[in-house]
Amino acid sequence: MAKITQQANIMVAKDYAAAVAYWRDKLGFSVGSEYGEPPQFAILKRDSAFVMIGAAKPDAVITPYWKQREGVGNA
16 A cells, blocks of 8 residues: 655635744744735645645635534644
């Protein structure tokens, strides 16, 4: 069977800039790339882990996963 050596999560944030700053400043990730003007999507890296953060649409309603399906959670 093939071995999984890396993974990357995609997260949607209502406050994109605050989310990127948190992952960078508090959790030690580096911002590898940002896309859009102003930036709306970032790829962050720490060790062998990647996190992708995208800006939510201004009127988006973000429902926690645990309210959508039993047994799952949000990061």
